[in-house]
Amino acid sequence: MDTPQNTALMRALTELPGPLPARGVIHIATRHTDRFTVVGNHLAQHPTLSTTAVGLAVRIQSLPQGTEIGIKALAARLPEGEKLIAAALRELEAHGYLQRARTRLPNGRIVTRTVFCNQPTALLRARVAVRPPAPPQVPALPDVQQEQAPEAPAPPDHAPFVALVPPPTAPRQPSPPLPQPRELTAELDRAATALLSDLRRHAPQLVLSENDIRQLAPAVAAWLERDTHPDTIRHTLTNDLPQPLRHPAKLLKHRLTVLLPPPLPGADDLAAPARPRIAVTPFQTCDGCERAFRAPTPGHCRDCRNAHGPAQAAAA
Known part of the structure; x- marks a missing residue:
């Protein structure tokens, strides 16, 4: 039963242009002629959106105009629950x-x-470049709440569309500096250089120049100085790489900076804090009745002080 499928698969692989990669995914792309939705890589490969949010965005983008996309409406047609859908909508x-x-x-x-909006930044650029001459006519709505997904939304002037992304001309925040070790010894530098040079064996996309390795080696040395195992560093740098990867050195710089672990705590830091000592007032022997009582210095007990107090006052 599997022979026709395997034959078709092998024939499709032989028709792919260029050499096939030795590892990783191989794409067999058949052109769609109907029932398809164009999704940008800015969404499909978004660096911070969760997979649930990306999938929900693709589902919403594929729905016809006027389809309800509230939490309950989506939960009724999707296997995810209302809490997961609500969290994904908040991300989007x-x-x-x-x-x-x-x-x-x-x-x-x-x-x-x-x-x-299938391209929020493009929508923002369009609104900045060209202002619509007049607000569009708004059709009557049957309910107070209506949800739509227009291809090119243009709200009227009295209800401005607030963009939640920074404009293209906004000043970029300066990148944080690369981590630096307390002391870049020859041993640390050699180990960091070897680890960076060896990355392309584990991820062919991570081909670094000698200049890139010289710049990134102090950051890897900072990780090693904090007792991070080389396998842990290698996994952090090679795991879940974006496709295609255009700037390997920039990606490694970002990961080495943002994901730097804290130094391991010492034995003294892990020890339980000592309990505070409670000062105990010592026992004293009364000079008058030789009864024991607590006091910081020798003297008379309370009863003797009360008895001697009026007598001393009368004698004076």
Whole structure:
């Protein structure tokens, strides 16, 4: 039963242009002619969005205009629960893919529309470059809450569309400096250089120049100085690489800087804190009745002090 499928697969592989990679995924791309949705790599390979949020964004983008995309509506057609869907929608809203716009209808009623933007940054650039001459006509809505996913949303002027992504001209934050070891010894430098040079054996995309290795070696030495095992460093640098990887050195610089572990605590740091000592007032023997009582210095007990006090006052 598997022979026709295997034959078709082998024939498709032989028709792929160029040599096939020795490892990793091999794509057999068949051109779609109907029932397909174009998804940008900025979404499919988003560095911070969760896989659930990316998948939900693809599902929303493929839905027809006017489909309900509230939490309960999505939960009714998807295997994920309402909590997971709500968290994914919050992620998409935080990154500008999902936005809510308040709109006033011709009858004066204000409604909220949920808008999905397949390219938030492109939408922002379009609004900055060209301002629409007049607001579009808003059709009457059957309910107060309506959710739509227009291809090119353009809210009216009295309900501005607030972009949740920084404009292209916003100043970029300076990159944090590479970690540096307390002392770059010859042994640390040799181990860090060897680890970086060996990365391409584990991930062919990570081909570094000698200049890249010289710049990144102190950061790897800082990891080694903090007692990080070389296998741990190698896994951190080679795991889940983006495809395609255009700037290997920049990616390694980012991971070495952002994921730097703290130094291992010493034995004294792990020891339980000592309990505070409680000062105990010592026992004293009363000079009058020789009864024991607590006091910081020798003298009389309370009863003797009370008895001697009036007598001493009368004698004076």
